[in-house]
Amino acid sequence: MRQLPVEGQLPFYLSKSIGGMILLEKLNKTYPGVQPLHVLKDIDLSISQGEYVAIMGASGSGKSTLLNVLGILDDYDTGRYLLDGKLIAGLSEKKAAIYRNKMIGFVFQSFNLISFKNAMENVALPLFYKGVARKKRNQLALEYLEKVGLRDWWHHYPNELSGGQKQRIAIARALISQPRIILADEPTGALDSRTTDEVIQLLSQVNAEGITTIVVTHERSVAEQTKRIIHLKDGYIESDNINIPSLTACSK
């Protein structure tokens, strides 16, 4: 049933994709329960360094699950997942934490900032777990806040910030550990259209710096800004296309 990408729709760099950043082979994931839910079915996917990918699909199509698996936030049942050439399977929590910290930055729909820490402390937190000294952490955090245009807001707590600001802070937090991949799960789901643009702009900017960026979204306008759109339906990859308009839009 798996729909193979039609020749010519594949990005050229996928032809030899073993050296890619992300490689999924026949990946399956079932949520156990009274009625087990088979959410990911034989997913084959390859994403290279520096790509800007949107994963789309209706709710229940398995897109968030896929993102969680990619982010080592969740495990899978069968198949293989290679992240930067390393097999991600049956990792201990500790190992998973190390990979996450080193490789991946997360951006969530609900921001997931820590409510009792101010903007700077939130951004600096990943570095705390890397063992970076406090002074250095905070200085770096301010630099990244500058990048997302919120340096002047460093002492504000999440509940004093707008949704767009919170998400930009979350992006700064994702970036501070200099990850290879940014995984964004409905990053604009809780935002209005104006702030959505701001956030997407920021993500494009991040990608332009060479960080592999994967955005899960159900908004077409958001997906249009990326360079590759993957459609999921009922746990299958329905289509996987290069997004030409966004390519031109970004290159101008």
Added chain:
Amino acid sequence: MKFFEFDTIREIFSTMRQSKLRTFLTGFSVAWGIFMLIVLLGSGKGLQNGVSSNFSNYAVNMVNVWPRRTNMPYKGFKAYRRLRFKDQDMEMLKNHFPQIDKASGIISLYGSTVSYGKEYGNYGINGVMPDYKDIRMLSIEAGNGRFINNIDMSEERKVVVINQRVADNLFRGEEPLGKYVQIGGIAFMVVGLETKTSNDENGYCYIPHSTAQTIYNRRGYTDEFYFTVTGMDSPEANEAFTLALRKTLARSLIVHPDDTAAIGVWNMAENYVQTMRIFSTIQLFVFIIGLCTLVAGIVGVGNIMVITVKERTREFGIKKAIGASPSNILNSILIESVIITGIFGYVGMVLGIGTLELLNLIMENATGTGGDGPKVFLNPSVDLNIVLVATGILIASGLLAGYFPARKAVNIKPVEAMRAE
């Protein structure tokens, strides 16, 4: 593994500030547990100290024997004969009972006039032997002379040891040692100043037993015996000793064996051992109650830690997503738990000791002028080891209470953790 880094501590304090109520509640149950334990144990100890201080005018192993009237006719003697102890009776008892350690006869006269210059007063005169000092735990401090000694005894010297009260009344600040006081018209040289009973309302003069026998016409006789006994730790042994003592004396004085009222025996040890038994029972009870309070505190800590961890599952999920390892999170919970129990345990300890001190002060004032009357409460104190062990138990229980729920929370996948509200 950086378990106890300064940054980690700072991180923990920021989370503690964030949830002041929770921190306070956890801390309160710990502080309360320790506080109650200390107050209970200390009060028990204070009660014990208070009551045993009432024994301290005497050696706790003291036995006092005095003759009375017979109540039954026996071996040709009529009833109601007045008995008297002879010097030989004491020698006989000393030979007969190896338990007897120190021994002294005593000849007591109440209210003899003692004068020095123009000052005079009525004081108790006791003719005693050298051992009497230890039996009654009298104290003659360095520079205050000496007690009656064996030479005084054998030479029937006219020397006297006066207590502080007599010195205050007769000498008015003058140095009494070496001065002569008149007792019943006879001059005695003051050789010692006794200060143990300085709080006592009564003035006492101690003169050699032999001198008293001569002066007061009791040659060969004594009014009472005092001695200390050793090697008997149980009330049963003391009772047996008392019984044997009565029997032996009765035989020597030719008294009917069943005529127990004829000889008075006061065995302090018997009493003391019994009282101390009561107190060790009370202490045990108090300890159990304290322990139960402590358990309540432990349960409180455990409860709050369970809720805490549940409450913070989402926060842990986020932290894990951004790179915290499970041990990072586990450690921070455990250190937090230890810090809270440690700090508040200390607070409880300080408050508990403070309360005991206050209690002591109040009780001291309540019993009046510094201690004539019987005391019920004195120097409440708690064994520091018990406090430390209790604090240790609390910290350990805080650790355990934090550990199990934290481990569970830490092992939840970050996705699930973040979904939790």
